[in-house]
Amino acid sequence: MSRYSAAEIEAKWQKAWDEAGVFRAERSQDKPKYYVLEMFPYPSGRIHMGHVRNYTMGDVIARHRLATGHNVLHPMGWDAFGMPAENAAMASGGHPKDWTYGNIADMRGQMKPLGLSIDWSREFATCDPEYYGQQQALFLDFLEKGLVYRKNAVVNWDPVDMTVLANEQVIDGKGWRSGAEVERRELTQWFFRISDFSEELLEALGSLDNWPAKVRLMQENWIGKSRGLQFSFERTDGGEIEVYTTRPDTLLGASFVGISPDHPLAKELAEQSPEVAAFRAQCAKGGTTEEALEKAEKLGLDTGLKVKHPLDPSWELPVWIANFILMDYGTGAIFGCPAHDQRDLDFCRKYDLPVIDTFFALNDSTPVETEAFVPPKTDRVKWVDHFTGIDVATGQEAIDATIDYAEKHGWGTGVTKYRLRDWGLSRQRYWGCPIPVVHCDTCGVVPEKKENLPVRLPDDVSFDQPGNPLDRHPTWRDCECPNCGAPAKRETDTMDTFVDSSWYFARFTAPRAETPTVMEDATYWMNVDQYIGGIEHAILHLLYSRFFARAMHICGHLPEKAIEPFDALFTQGMVTHAIYVTRDENDRPVYHFPEDVEVHESGARLGATGEEVEIVPSAKMSKSKKNVVDPVNIISAYGADTARWFVLSDSPPERDVEWTAAGAEAAFKHLSRVCRIVTEIAESDLAANPGADTALLREMHKTIHDVTGGVESFGFNAAIAKLYAFTNTLSKSQAGAEARREAATVLVQLMSPMTPHLAEELWARLGHEGLVTTAPWPVADAAMLVDDTITLPIQINGKRRAEIEVPKDMDKAEVEKAALANDAVIRSLDGAQPKKVIVVPGRIVNVVI
RNA sequence: GCCCGCGUGGUGGAAUGGUAGACACAGGGGACUUAAAAUCCCCAGGCCGAGAGGCCGUGCCGGUUCGAGUCCGGCCGCGGGUACCA
Numbered sequence: 040m041s042r043y044s045a046a047e048i049e050a051k052w053q054k055a056w057d058e059a060g061v062f063r064a065e066r067s068q069d070k071p072k073y074y075v076l077e078m079f080p081y082p083s084g085r086i087h088m089g090h091v092r093n094y095t096m097g098d099v100i101a102r103h104r105l106a107t108g109h110n111v112l113h114p115m116g117w118d119a120f121g122m123p124a125e126n127a128a129m130a131s132g133g134h135p136k137d138w139t140y141g142n143i144a145d146m147r148g149q150m151k152p153l154g155l156s157i158d159w160s161r162e163f164a165t166c167d168p169e170y171y172g173q174q175q176a177l178f179l180d181f182l183e184k185g186l187v188y189r190k191n192a193v194v195n196w197d198p199v200d201m202t203v204l205a206n207e208q209v210i211d212g213k214g215w216r217s218g219a220e221v222e223r224r225e226l227t228q229w230f231f232r233i234s235d236f237s238e239e240l241l242e243a244l245g246s247l248d249n250w251p252a253k254v255r256l257m258q259e260n261w262i263g264k265s266r267g268l269q270f271s272f273e274r275t276d277g278g279e280i281e282v283y284t285t286r287p288d289t290l291l292g293a294s295f296v297g298i299s300p301d302h303p304l305a306k307e308l309a310e311q312s313p314e315v316a317a318f319r320a321q322c323a324k325g326g327t328t329e330e331a332l333e334k335a336e337k338l339g340l341d342t343g344l345k346v347k348h349p350l351d352p353s354w355e356l357p358v359w360i361a362n363f364i365l366m367d368y369g370t371g372a373i374f375g376c377p378a379h380d381q382r383d384l385d386f387c388r389k390y391d392l393p394v395i396d397t398f399f400a401l402n403d404s405t406p407v408e409t410e411a412f413v414p415p416k417t418d419r420v421k422w423v424d425h426f427t428g429i430d431v432a433t434g435q436e437a438i439d440a441t442i443d444y445a446e447k448h449g450w451g452t453g454v455t456k457y458r459l460r461d462w463g464l465s466r467q468r469y470w471g472c473p474i475p476v477v478h479c480d481t482c483g484v485v486p487e488k489k490e491n492l493p494v495r496l497p498d499d500v501s502f503d504q505p506g507n508p509l510d511r512h513p514t515w516r517d518c519e520c521p522n523c524g525a526p527a528k529r530e531t532d533t534m535d536t537f538v539d540s541s542w543y544f545a546r547f548t549a550p551r552a553e554t555p556t557v558m559e560d561a562t563y564w565m566n567v568d569q570y571i572g573g574i575e576h577a578i579l580h581l582l583y584s585r586f587f588a589r590a591m592h593i594c595g596h597l598p599e600k601a602i603e604p605f606d607a608l609f610t611q612g613m614v615t616h617a618i619y620v621t622r623d624e625n626d627r628p629v630y631h632f633p634e635d636v637e638v639h640e641s642g643a644r645l646g647a648t649g650e651e652v653e654i655v656p657s658a659k660m661s662k663s664k665k666n667v668v669d670p671v672n673i674i675s676a677y678g679a680d681t682a683r684w685f686v687l688s689d690s691p692p693e694r695d696v697e698w699t700a701a702g703a704e705a706a707f708k709h710l711s712r713v714c715r716i717v718t719e720i721a722e723s724d725l726a727a728n729p730g731a732d733t734a735l736l737r738e739m740h741k742t743i744h745d746v747t748g749g750v751e752s753f754g755f756n757a758a759i760a761k762l763y764a765f766t767n768t769l770s771k772s773q774a775g776a777e778a779r780r781e782a783a784t785v786l787v788q789l790m791s792p793m794t795p796h797l798a799e800e801l802w803a804r805l806g807h808e809g810l811v812t813t814a815p816w817p818v819a820d821a822a823m824l825v826d827d828t829i830t831l832p833i834q835i836n837g838k839r840r841a842e843i844e845v846p847k848d849m850d851k852a853e854v855e856k857a858a859l860a861n862d863a864v865i866r867s868l869d870g871a872q873p874k875k876v877i878v879v880p881g882r883i884v885n886v887v888i
Numbered sequence: 889g890c891c892c893g894c895g896u897g898g899u900g901g902a903a904u905g906g907u908a909g910a911c912a913c914a915g916g917g918g919a920c921u922u923a924a925a926a927u928c929c930c931c932a933g934g935c936c937g938a939g940a941g942g943c944c945g946u947g948c949c950g951g952u953u954c955g956a957g958u959c960c961g962g963c964c965g966c967g968g969g970u971a972c973c974a
Contacts, residue, residue: 081974121974194972205972253892257969260891329970333889363889367971382889459971466972536974575968577892582971612894613968663973688912689900695893695967702900702913709912712927757902760911767911832907837955839907877954883906887954 043714045678045707045796052799053154061105061812064112064158066563073109074564075101076544078572078580079116082142082164083123083662086149088698089573089614091670092686095793096611096755097571098155099687102792103750105156106816112564114547115150115157117143117164120171120471121536122205123662128502135470136498139166149671153679154795156812161550165539170546171472172493173555174538178475179486180594186232189484192463193301195326196224200505203467207663209326210627216505218625223323228465229474229532233586237262237457240585249607251693254577261578263458268442269370270451272296272346275355280304280346283369283456287445288437292376292397294387296346296358297339301366308342308360315340315360322362337386338362349450361386367460377411384411462583464535467507469500471533479520479527488521494529507531540580541587544570544604545597555596562598570605573613574693575659581608609753612695616666618655619643630665660698668698677707680794684710687793688759709763710797713786716770720783721804723776732774738765739782740823746789747819755793762790780805785817833858834885840867843884851878858884 056062066072077097080090094115101113124135143164163170181187195204199217203226208215233240241262244255268287271279280296298305300322309316318340325331339361348354356374363382364373377387378396387394396412445451465474473494475487487494497515500508509515509531520527542555548564549557572580588604591597597604619631636643636652643652660667673682685706690696742765749758769782784805791798791811802811825847831854833841841863845854855876858864868888875887 078974083974118974123973203972206970207973209972257892261969261971263891327972330889333970335889462971468972535972537971540974573968573974574893575974578969579971580974615967659968661973691901693893694901696900699900705913708926715927756900757911760902763911830907834907834955837906837953842907875954877906879906879955883955885906885954 043711043797045680045710048800049152049154049679049796052796053151055799055810056154056156056812059810061810062111062113062156062158063160064110064114064564066560067110070108070110072112072564073101073104073569074112074567075104075569076114076547076567076571078570078576079118079540079543080146081118081121081123082139082146084142084145085667085669085671086146087614087660087667088670088686089660090150091153091682092614092692092696093571093573093611094150094153094155095683095686096609096692096753097569098153098157098683098795099750099755099792100569100571101156102795102812103816105812106788106791106814108815111156112547113156113158114161114550115155115159116162116543116547116550117146117166118536118540118543119143119164119166120533120539122207122468122470124470125468125502132502134498134500135502136166136496139164139470149674152674153683156795161547163543163546163550165472165536165543166470168493168495169551170543171539173546173552174472174534174542175475175487175492175494176489177542177555177591177594177596178534179489179492180596181231181590182476182486184590184593186590186593187229187464188232189227189229190461191225192228192230193223193327194226194228194467196222197505198222202505202507206326206328209328209331212325212331215627218627220324221326223325223327226465226467228463230461230463231586231590233462233583234457234459236586236589237264237459239589240459240582241457243585243603247603247605247608250605251608251610254574254581254608254610257577258582261459261582264455265458266442266453266455267369268445268451269454270349270445272349272356272374273352274358275345275347280358280372281370282372282374283454284374286376286379286438287441287451288434289376289379289397290350290374290441292378292395293348293356293374294377294383294393294395295375296356297361297364297373297375297386298342298358299364299366299371300360300362302360302364302371304372305342305360315342318360322360332363332365335362337382337389339386339390341390349445357392359390368458369456379411381411462535462537462586464538465532466535467510467531468533469496469502469508471536472539473509474530474532474534476530477518477520477527478530479522479525481525482520482522482527484530485520485522485527491521509533537579537583538587541583542591544584545588545591545601555591558595558598561596561601565597565601566604566606569607569609571609571611573659574610575613577610581605609692611692612690613659614668614698615659615695616668616698618664618666620653620655621645621650622653630663632665633668659695668700673700673703677703678796680797681707681710684759684794687755689756691756692753709766710794712770713766713790714797714801716766717783717787717801718804720776720779721801721806723779732772732778735768735772735774735778735782737823737826738768739785740819743785743789743817744819744824747816750792759793762786765789787811788814788817829881831858831881832883833861833864834883835864835867836887837885840864847881851880854878854880854884858886 075097077093101111105111119139124139127138128135195209197204197214197217197219199219200214204214209221212221214221241264244258247255265285267283267285269283271281273279300319305319309319325335339359342358342360344358345355346358348356375383377384377394442453473496475492475494477485477487479485497512516528518527518529544567545556545561549560584604588597589602592599592602619636620628623629635646637646643654645652670682685703742761745761746758765786787798787801788811795812798811827847828844829847830842830844832839841861843857843861845857855878871888873886873888877885
């Protein structure tokens with residue numbers, strides 16, 4: 040019986056694992072613990088290839104650790120709050136809760152057949168009251184420790200729908216439903232004091248050795264530490280304007296002072312001047328994203344005010360309001376230095392302000408026209424300056440000298456600032472964790488009592504009109520003030536869903552506890568030894584989680600060692616796919632699933648209507664763009680092992696892949712072949728042709744070495760290539776039955792993290808006891824990894840001309856002699872005398888002529 | 889705009905600074921078969937050459953090095969993030 044029947048095999052072994060309880064994680068001092076976690080999914084409705092890729096990778100790691108004797112925790116849950124559930128409710132009238140739990144059931148049903156080594160007993164969804172109630176408890180603890188506060192913040196406001204919009208709901212500056220031009224508006228919001236941890240979060244990046252360098256760099260830039268000069272310009276009419284600059288060395292090039300439209304001075308001026316008020320309103324148009332703000336056309340308005348230059352009080356600069364100055368960074372005011380800042384230059388050219396070049400590059404001094412010269416901090420530049428005495432300096436020396444000068448003369452201070460802003464967590468939406476506070480007319484904002492948690496979301500809500508249904512619920516807001524007992528109103532804002540995902544990894548260590556965590560469990564299981572997820576989470580999710588771990592430690596919910604919760608991080612590339620778009624009558628995009636589109640050489644059309652479809656090349660799979668591919672077809676056609684093998688073999692895990700199913704069938708054929716070869720070996724008569732075979736066993740040990748290394752370093756595709764090669768060797772080998780049986784056993788073991796069901800089946804057919812899942816991982820014999828002779832390529836001037844076979848430990852002089860004696864080398868040299876011969880032992884010979 | 893990546897045959901990709909293209913997919917040829925499926929064997933970066941062999945070749949331009957896909961500088965293209973998508 041060598042037929043490969045995936046469906047039968049997979050059901051059989053999943054049942055066996057289940058019955059043996061091999062994936063149930065319990066604290067134990069017998070073995071080292073290992074916590075492997077993949078970023079949990081948003082329950083969008085169907086799993087897609089990105090999920091299969093992510094969870095298969097994590098599963099390979101988990102199963103390999105199981106086989107190397109670890110006590111493995113490998114849990115799964117659902118990041119279940121969020122906007123799509125409300126959108127679905129608006130679109131089709133259901134309830135976000137039903138939609139979400141329905142999706143979870145569907146996706147769990149699609150994931151289980153993959154045979155993942157997950158401890159399903161720990162599963163939870165963040166929208167479970169048992170979870171979000173504990174999150175509310177955390178919020179109250181944070182509040183008590185001063186880690187949360189309220190202040191005003193800007194949101195996208197849709198003036199037609201009278202509702203706050205997410206950035207995603209603002210398309211080209213317009214509301215996605217109303218089409219109205221979006222305005223920026225201030226609301227009072229809750230904030231986490233993450234910026235208090237800027238230095239610590241930056242500093243600790245240095246200790247995250249097992250994180251990708253690119254992620255650490257992105258976080259470093261995001262935190263954005265800078266040292267600069269803070270000082271005030273004195274206004275000629277009294278008062279002052281405080282500015283912050285990282286390039287005080289360009290101060291002599293100042294040609295204006297700019298303030299943000301949201302600067303208190305701009306607001307003050309707007310009260311008297313209709314012109315300023317109108318300008319502020321103009322600047323308030325469009326979305327709040329940094330991208331939108333940066334790319335917006337530069338707009339400015341001269342306030343008519345003047346300020347004195349700090350280095351020369353007779354020098355007056357005009358004060359402009361400019362839309363590209365952000366109130367959130369620095370002081371909300373800058374001095375404009377057009378010669379040395381491109382944005383300032385564009386602004387000054389537009390409004391005809393002077394351009395003063397204060398630098399000349401030492402070797403090259405073209406005057407600034409339309410391209411600003413940004414003085415490099417490291418290059419030496421001539422600095423035209425009359426007051427600090429610096430003539431030629433590096434940019435950094437000039438910066439430091441200017442700060443010193445300002446401090447000495449008492450008009451400015453060197454200040455360290457961070458770009459990182461506090462984390463606004465308030466959302467004016469229903470489907471999120473309610474913020475557990477109460478607004479009382481006499482007591483103000485009062486935290487809810489812990490014994491009243493969870494503050495549950497009401498079920499009776501409707502989505503037939505825009506806005507937050509909690510706001511218009513007839514009774515939900517009504518409550519007693521926890522402080523004075525008088526009638527009061529609940530907060531109707533809910534929490535950002537990033538809060539939910541900032542501590543779920545800790546909750547998995549004690550998922551049913553009556554407190555957010557249990558110290559004993561957290562101390563045993565934390566940290567996450569290997570965290571795996573998409574590179575798109577490189578900044579926000581990972582930074583927020585790092586902050587949360589610190590905050591939870593401060594509140595006694597995590598041990599100190601867990602303040603960096605993820606020991607090792609692997610960021611997988613995304614699975615991408617083309618997006619298919621048509622336009623509605625208002626020219627707004629309508630997205631289509633790949634299966635609804637027929638793609639021809641001449642273009643693409645909708646299958647149903649024949650309407651022409653625009654193809655947007657490739658982007659990460661996302662439900663909202665409908666460019667998702669359902670793996671269920673592959674699983675039902677070929678089985679889970681084929682799907683797993685294929686996603687692992689197809690591409691390096693860190694790289695993005697454009698999804699294509701070509702090759703899935705080949706993966707199935709290969710697994711069938713392995714099944715056939717191993718079964719034949721299992722059924723062969725051991726006595727008929729016993730005996731070992733060194734060549735096969737050498738190959739086997741090399742394969743153990745390479746595959747183990749590949750699995751441990753996320754080189755899955757290369758590991759699989761080795762397994763292909765080893766399978767070819769095994770199938771052709773004329774070795775004795777004993778050696779073939781040993782090789783087949785090792786092949787099965789090495790494949791088991793990737794194709795666990797087939798591996799179990801073949802393990803059993805080979806007559807081994809127990810489960811391959813828990814059998815000890817094979818160990819390579821170092822003595823078998825080295826060959827007696829090696830092939831050395833010989834280069835002449837860096838071009839390969841020949842190769843020679845030499846004993847592995849032949850010394851350099853001998854190798855050189857052998858190389859120069861080679862016929863092909865002699866021919867290539869054509870009588871020329873080598874100037875130098877470079878012998879890299881075991882690697883290469885290069886003859887230089 | 890800004891920050892971070894990525895770019896290698898027809899395709900997915902391999903390659904501690906050391907033989908570029910492992911291992912596959914698609915393709916071509918062959919064996920087996922009445923035929924097909926399945927399986928097995930062989931070929932295969934481009935150009936020139938009968939062959940031996942030669943030249944070119946890892947997005948583009950330049951640099952470091954005995955030697956560069958790999959390191960450095962500058963471009964181009966694509967992707968991710970850009971604080972309310974998750």
